Amino acid sequence: MNKVILLNNRPVGKPVLSDFKFVTEAMPVPDDGEILLKTLYVSVDPYLRGRMNDAKSYVPAFQLNKPIQSGMIAEVTDSNHSGYKIGDIVSGNLEWKEYQVSTGKGLQVIHTADIYLTAYLGILGMTGLTAYLGLSEIAVPKPGETMIVSGAAGAVGSIAGQLGKIMGCRVVGITGSDQKVALLKSKFHFDEAINYKNTVDLTQSIKTACPDGVDIYFDNVGGKISDAVLNNINKHARIPVCGYISMYNETMQVLGPYVQPVLVSKSALMQGFIVGDFADKFAEAKKQLFNWLRDGKLTYHETIINGFEQIPQAFLGLFEGKNEGKMIVKI
Amino acid sequence: MNKVILLNNRPVGKPVLSDFKFVTEAMPVPDDGEILLKTLYVSVDPYLRGRMNDAKSYVPAFQLNKPIQSGMIAEVTDSNHSGYKIGDIVSGNLEWKEYQVSTGKGLQVIHTADIYLTAYLGILGMTGLTAYLGLSEIAVPKPGETMIVSGAAGAVGSIAGQLGKIMGCRVVGITGSDQKVALLKSKFHFDEAINYKNTVDLTQSIKTACPDGVDIYFDNVGGKISDAVLNNINKHARIPVCGYISMYNETMQVLGPYVQPVLVSKSALMQGFIVGDFADKFAEAKKQLFNWLRDGKLTYHETIINGFEQIPQAFLGLFEGKNEGKMIVKI
Numbered sequence: 001m002n003k004v005i006l007l008n009n010r011p012v013g014k015p016v017l018s019d020f021k022f023v024t025e026a027m028p029v030p031d032d033g034e035i036l037l038k039t040l041y042v043s044v045d046p047y048l049r050g051r052m053n054d055a056k057s058y059v060p061a062f063q064l065n066k067p068i069q070s071g072m073i074a075e076v077t078d079s080n081h082s083g084y085k086i087g088d089i090v091s092g093n094l095e096w097k098e099y100q101v102s103t104g105k106g107l108q109v110i111h112t113a114d115i116y117l118t119a120y121l122g123i124l125g126m127t128g129l130t131a132y133l134g135l136s137e138i139a140v141p142k143p144g145e146t147m148i149v150s151g152a153a154g155a156v157g158s159i160a161g162q163l164g165k166i167m168g169c170r171v172v173g174i175t176g177s178d179q180k181v182a183l184l185k186s187k188f189h190f191d192e193a194i195n196y197k198n199t200v201d202l203t204q205s206i207k208t209a210c211p212d213g214v215d216i217y218f219d220n221v222g223g224k225i226s227d228a229v230l231n232n233i234n235k236h237a238r239i240p241v242c243g244y245i246s247m248y249n250e251t252m253q254v255l256g257p258y259v260q261p262v263l264v265s266k267s268a269l270m271q272g273f274i275v276g277d278f279a280d281k282f283a284e285a286k287k288q289l290f291n292w293l294r295d296g297k298l299t300y301h302e303t304i305i306n307g308f309e310q311i312p313q314a315f316l317g318l319f320e321g322k323n324e325g326k327m328i329v330k331i
Numbered sequence: 332m333n334k335v336i337l338l339n340n341r342p343v344g345k346p347v348l349s350d351f352k353f354v355t356e357a358m359p360v361p362d363d364g365e366i367l368l369k370t371l372y373v374s375v376d377p378y379l380r381g382r383m384n385d386a387k388s389y390v391p392a393f394q395l396n397k398p399i400q401s402g403m404i405a406e407v408t409d410s411n412h413s414g415y416k417i418g419d420i421v422s423g424n425l426e427w428k429e430y431q432v433s434t435g436k437g438l439q440v441i442h443t444a445d446i447y448l449t450a451y452l453g454i455l456g457m458t459g460l461t462a463y464l465g466l467s468e469i470a471v472p473k474p475g476e477t478m479i480v481s482g483a484a485g486a487v488g489s490i491a492g493q494l495g496k497i498m499g500c501r502v503v504g505i506t507g508s509d510q511k512v513a514l515l516k517s518k519f520h521f522d523e524a525i526n527y528k529n530t531v532d533l534t535q536s537i538k539t540a541c542p543d544g545v546d547i548y549f550d551n552v553g554g555k556i557s558d559a560v561l562n563n564i565n566k567h568a569r570i571p572v573c574g575y576i577s578m579y580n581e582t583m584q585v586l587g588p589y590v591q592p593v594l595v596s597k598s599a600l601m602q603g604f605i606v607g608d609f610a611d612k613f614a615e616a617k618k619q620l621f622n623w624l625r626d627g628k629l630t631y632h633e634t635i636i637n638g639f640e641q642i643p644q645a646f647l648g649l650f651e652g653k654n655e656g657k658m659i660v661k662i
Contacts, residue, residue, distance in 0.1 A: 050596075114544050163354050164529040219591065222589060222592070223589070226591065236608075241594050241595050242590070242595070243593040243595065244592055244595065247589065247591070247592060253588050254588070255586040255587060255588060255589070255590055256586060256587070256589050257584050257585070257586060257588055258553060258554070258575070258578065258585055258586070259601070260550065260553040260557065260572050260575040260578070260589050260603065261553070261578060262577055262603075263572050263601060263602065263603030264572050264573070264574065264575065264603035264604070264605070265603070266603065266609045267383075267602075267603055267605060268602070269600065269601070269602040269603075270590070270594060270600070270601045270602070270604055271594065271598075271599070271600040271601070271602075272591065272593075272594030272595035272596070272597065272598055272599055272600075273595070274595070274598060274600050277567075277598045
């Protein structure tokens with residue numbers, strides 16, 4: 001029998017294990033023009049939380065009692081499709097199942113000799129593209145500028161920070177533990193990092209860490225952390241807003257200081273985005289990211305959890321900051 | 332004796348008449364290389380409120396017991412400067428005085444035959460440039476898009492709306508009286524206008540007035556009006572933030588819904604600006620605005636108050652919505 005994870009309830013506030021349901025189904029059999037895929041790695045990402053709500057957003061909501069989907073890497077174990085042979089490795093947006101059939105639509109064949117496999121869920125996947133295109137298309141860093149990243153030890157944040165360094169910025173990270181502060185400085189070469197959880201006055205801590213002010217704020221978290229960064233932005237600051245994980249599980253509307261006054265007084269730009277906004281740049285961006293990764297200019301960090309049964313728990317861990325770098329489940 | 336208006340107190344909250352002080356001084360005499368100017372028209376503008384605070388902003392704060400400055404039109408009544416002759420009319424940022432000397436720095440000579448004089452405080456001055464450059468440089472309207480303007484019957488708003496029409500948009504205004512609603516539709520040819528003061532649910536009123544959603548929001552007011560517009564924006568909306576008059580007189584920090592969620596879900600851009608950000612475009616923009624004004628494609632509306640003594644009162648009126656179009660004091 002084949003194992004499948006369904007959306008059992010739409011979470012109210014913070015998701016819990018009972019929002020997911022494990023079921024079994026008959027082993028799927030590929031039809032003509034289809035392939036059978038065996039799941040190897042599953043990416044869990046904060047944005048999936050939004051799809052669990054019954055609300056219109058930039059991606060359609062998951063349906064109750066249907067399998068959840070996310071970025072995955074899988075192996076072709078049977079093929080009735082001329083474009084795929086047994087043993088091929090693919091990446092794509094797939095369902096949380098041990099095995100599934102596919103027409104191949106939307107899948108990318110991975111040439112495994114090139115690079116480690118899970119890169120295609122991280123630096124060479126949506127994660128890396130999000131970090132790169134948010135910077136190159138919205139922030140447009142100039143050498144010597146100061147860039148600050150929230151959620152800096154997360155999947156996107158840790159890449160965004162490294163890319164900021166490559167682009168010549170002084171890079172400061174905001175994260176949630178001393179261990180992550182150490183990781184940011186030692187492994188990802190951030191110039192400075194702040195543990196917001198043991199900071200009394202975050203506005204002042206940012207000011208100290210950014211003596212020349214903040215030119216670019218790569219925002220993954222929103223909320224009070226972003227309020228504190230906005231208190232420190234320079235004239236003509238650019239703020240790509242990638243996500244707002246601090247608010248994903250709120251059940252009530254959260255209020256904060258209006259941003260209009262600081263945006264006007266600093267002639268600053270704040271732009272929300274999703275990676276798909278820049279789909280026409282994917283090919284070029286992937287090539288650039290691949291080269292930097294191959295040449296050792298970009299490094300990666302993964303938190304790998306083992307076992308299909310652990311997928312929901314891994315997802316829940318994202319909201320407790322349990323991941324360093326990309327959170328991946330190995331099947 | 333020469334009459335002068337000084338900043339007497341830094342206003343706390345809404346400015347009051349006692350924040351201004353009328354004094355007299357000896358009639359100024361131009362030195363070598365200087366001219367004597369007689370004030371003809373004084374522009375009062377919401378942004379002056381910010382300069383009355385003792386806070387760093389995009390323009391330096393006014394000093395206590397020093398003359399206030401704003402955009403003005405004046406006549407040269409004496410000249411020891413080879414570039415100016417008696418009778419020349421100039422515009423520039425000058426002091427609230429009946430007469431003043433100037434080296435001519437920053438002044439623009441107006442060719443009075445071209446157009447009505449006060450245009451140089453309105454459509455052909457900072458007001459028009461602000462509306463035009465906020466649209467052309469940030470919003471970049473496309474024909475067929477829906478544009479909404481707050482503070483629509485004000486100086487900048489009434490021009491921004493007309494420019495939106497010229498650029499092919501469907502234009503909706505938000506304003507504060509039925510009389511202004513009528514003005515927007517009849518004189519400025521807005522497609523629709525909303526009196527927010529007699530609207531129970533502004534989000535719904537905007538939805539009704541903008542059945543295709545909002546692609547561009549030219550924001551002059553901030554606060555709850557902007558919250559309601561943000562509830563109606565489309566994917567890839569652009570929001571030039573020109574001002575936030577609803578909050579200029581607040582003494583406490585005002586809280587509102589965070590904008591990050593809607594900016595991300597709509598891949599929307601919000602950018603604060605001041606007209607000086609686009610100084611390299613002034614010449615071209617003025618030429619364009621001049622042509623549209625001359626050809627009757629742009630029209631203007633002024634609220635003219637008479638008398639030097641009325642300048643503070645005219646300024647205070649801006650915060651009560653007493654102006655339709657540009658508020659000007661004729662001396």
